[in-house]
Amino acid sequence: MILLDETDKKLLNLVQLDFPLDAHPFRILADKTGISEDEVIKRMQRLLDEGAVRRIGPIINSKETGRVGTLVALKAPEEKIEQIAELINSYPEVSHNYLRPGDYNVWFTLSASSNERLQEILEELRQEIQCPMMDLPTTQLFKIGVKFKIK
Amino acid sequence: MEMTDIQKQILILTQEGIPITSSPYQDISQQLGITEEEVVKQITLMKELGIIRRFGASIGHRDIGITANAMCVWNVPDEDVEDVGGIMATIDDVTHCYARPRHPGWPYNIFTMVHSYSRDDCLAIAEEISKLTGIDDYKVMFSEKEFKKIGIRL
Numbered sequence: 491m492i493l494l495d496e497t498d499k500k501l502l503n504l505v506q507l508d509f510p511l512d513a514h515p516f517r518i519l520a521d522k523t524g525i526s527e528d529e530v531i532k533r534m535q536r537l538l539d540e541g542a543v544r545r546i547g548p549i550i551n552s553k554e555t556g557r558v559g560t561l562v563a564l565k566a567p568e569e570k571i572e573q574i575a576e577l578i579n580s581y582p583e584v585s586h587n588y589l590r591p592g593d594y595n596v597w598f599t600l601s602a603s604s605n606e607r608l609q610e611i612l613e614e615l616r617q618e619i620q621c622p623m624m625d626l627p628t629t630q631l632f633k634i635g636v637k638f639k640i641k
Numbered sequence: 642m643e644m645t646d647i648q649k650q651i652l653i654l655t656q657e658g659i660p661i662t663s664s665p666y667q668d669i670s671q672q673l674g675i676t677e678e679e680v681v682k683q684i685t686l687m688k689e690l691g692i693i694r695r696f697g698a699s700i701g702h703r704d705i706g707i708t709a710n711a712m713c714v715w716n717v718p719d720e721d722v723e724d725v726g727g728i729m730a731t732i733d734d735v736t737h738c739y740a741r742p743r744h745p746g747w748p749y750n751i752f753t754m755v756h757s758y759s760r761d762d763c764l765a766i767a768e769e770i771s772k773l774t775g776i777d778d779y780k781v782m783f784s785e786k787e788f789k790k791i792g793i794r795l
Contacts, residue, residue: 492704502705505698511681514663527663535661541701545658548684548693555692561741561752575788587788590712592780594747597712598789624747630722630740633730638700638707638756 492542497523499640501533502542506637509546552601558608559601560627563594564619571596574619581611594624644692647675651683652693702756709783710756711763713770714749716778722751725774729753732773734766749780 494502500523510518516534520527537543552559566574571589578587578598587598602608616623644652650673659665666684667677687693700707717725722740729751730738737754753770755763760783767781 491706492701494705502698502700506700507695507697509697511666511685511696513666513677513681515665516661516663531661531663538658538661541704544699544701545656546661546698547655547658547696548652548687549695549697549699550652550656551691551694554690561739579789584789585791587790588712588784589786589788590782590784592782596788597782624744626741626744626752628739628741630726632726632738632740633735634694634737637736638702639733640700640705640707641758 492537492540494542494640497525498533498537498542501530502537502638502640505534505543505546557601557603558605559599560608560612560625561597561599562612562615562623562625564596564623565593565621566596566619567621574621577618578615583607583611594622644687647673647679648683648687648692651680652687655684706758707756709758709760709763710754711760711767712782712784713753713755713767714780714782715751715753715774715776716748717751717774717776719750725776726751728774729770732766732770734762735770748778751776755781 501519504519504522509515512518514527516530517527520530523530534543574596575587578584583600583602585599585601589595590597600608600611602611612625651669654669654672660668662668666680670677670680684693684696688696726738726740729735734755734757735753736756739752740750741752743750755766757763757766764781767779771777771779
């Protein structure tokens with residue numbers, strides 16, 4: 491667990507949504523937090539090194555890159571969960587895969603280069619895994635923010 | 642949306658993270674042989690065009706103590722999906738909110754992701770959402786294990 495002081499938290503809440511697009515972005519953050527640019531850079535580097543920040547960069551809109559995605563839930567038998575999860579993970583098109591409680595216990599997201607490719611993967615997995623599967627594509631998007639409120 | 646070659650190159654150079662230096666966009670521009678202003682202009686443009694959803698820090702939320710994540714699923718009357726989804730999206734702790742199809746034996750048609758510091762926090766947030774929207778047929782599903790998590794790359 492990474493320890494954060496109030497300045498770190500302030501920085502983290504500032505840089506998630508709109509990182510400054512300016513010749514000297516850390517100078518702008520320095521002005522907003524009341525510390526020097528050097529100090530901001532030092533702190534951001536530590537936050538990166540320790541994993542509080544994974545990267546600062548673009549979050550690409552998958553739709554704009556022509557990718558087609560869905561959420562899939564399946565009822566995996568207890569004793570086969572690990573094996574099934576491994577098979578699912580072997581597809582580079584799988585971005586998230588979680589174990590959750592309940593009848594439907596394996597939940598993963600797929601993002602493929604075309605709908606054909608998406609359907610092909612789903613069909614392969616149906617054949618290979620042979621357990622009940624729900625295909626849950628987004629019909630309406632209300633929010634995809636992933637800005638964390640850091641307290 | 643067709644991206645230009647220079648836009649693609651900027652995305653490829655920045656998607657693993659910009660350098661933490663006093664002038665990161667200049668560092669990138671030098672690698673591409675274009676001006677710093679052009680890099681900033683193209684990133685701004687890609688944000689406006691929606692190619693980039695956001696330009697900022699991805700947080701290692703588990704590493705800073707935001708360890709609980711719950712997928713909350715809601716059974717919402719079809720005619721209310723629009724309104725209820727809109728309300729849920731306004732809640733800070735809700736990071737994602739989508740409508741998805743129902744299936745036999747699966748009546749839930751709105752999915753929200755809630756991230757917080759503890760499972761109790763998540764449960765309290767779900768309860769708050771329920772009170773706010775009047776939807777009381779819902780499930781909170783915590784993740785018991787992360788098998789895989791990666792972001793979208795070009």
